[in-house]
Amino acid sequence: EVQLVESGGGLVQPGGSLRLSCAASGFTFSSVTMRWVRQVPGKGLEWVSIIYSGGTTTYADSVKGRFTISRDNAKNTLYLQMNSLKPEDTAVYYCMYGSTKGQGTQVTVSS
Numbered sequence: 001e002v003q004l005v006e007s008g009g010g011l012v013q014p015g016g017s018l019r020l021s022c023a024a025s026g027f028t029f030s031s032v033t034m035r036w037v038r039q040v041p042g043k044g045l046e047w048v049s050i051i052y053s054g055g056t057t058t059y060a061d062s063v064k065g066r067f068t069i070s071r072d073n074a075k076n077t078l079y080l081q082m083n084s085l086k087p088e089d090t091a092v093y094y095c096m097y098g099s100t101k102g103q104g105t106q107v108t109v110s111s
Contacts, residue, residue, distance in 0.1 A: 002026040002100050009093060009105030016085050020105060022078040022095030030073035036080045037101070038091035048093070049080065063089075085109045 008020040020036070036048040049059045049069040057069050068081040078095050085107075092104040 002097060004095050004097060004100060004102035006093060006095055006102045006105040009107045011108045011110065012085055013111050014086060014109055016109070017081070017083045018085065018107060020080040020082065020093055020095075020107075022080075022102060024076045024078065024095070024097065027097065029071075029076040032097055034069075034071060034078045035096040036069060036078070036093060037096055038089075038093045038107075039104075040091045045094075046091070051078070082107070 003025045005023045006020060008018060010018060012018055031053050033050060033052050035050045037045045038048050039045050047060055048063055049057065049067060051057045051069045051071055059067060066082065066084045070079045080093065082089065087109045090107060090109050092106050094101040094104045
């Protein structure tokens with residue numbers, strides 16, 4: 001069974017940083033593409049970043065230069081380092097494998 005468990009969210013002031021983690025199980029993590037997406041209540045999922053099995057990464061324009069996606073294949077864990085956070089980054093963040101996502105972790109950026 002595929003399982004994805006996100007953690008690391010919280011309340012942070014504008015300009016602050018957070019690191020999200022996603023613990024994966026039930027599939028061969030090192031061989032697959034993983035994504036981070038986010039969702040604001042009442043809106044659809046917004047793609048944030050992708051990392052391919054070989055390590056290549058791509059980012060949405062809205063987070064480029066501020067967020068960094070990475071993976072630790074030995075730990076079956078996906079990360080999202082978020083710096084210079086803005087109020088518009090407030091959302092529930094999910095990691096995704098294919099069409100499967102976890103329960104999400106809330107990120108709130110507010111003073």
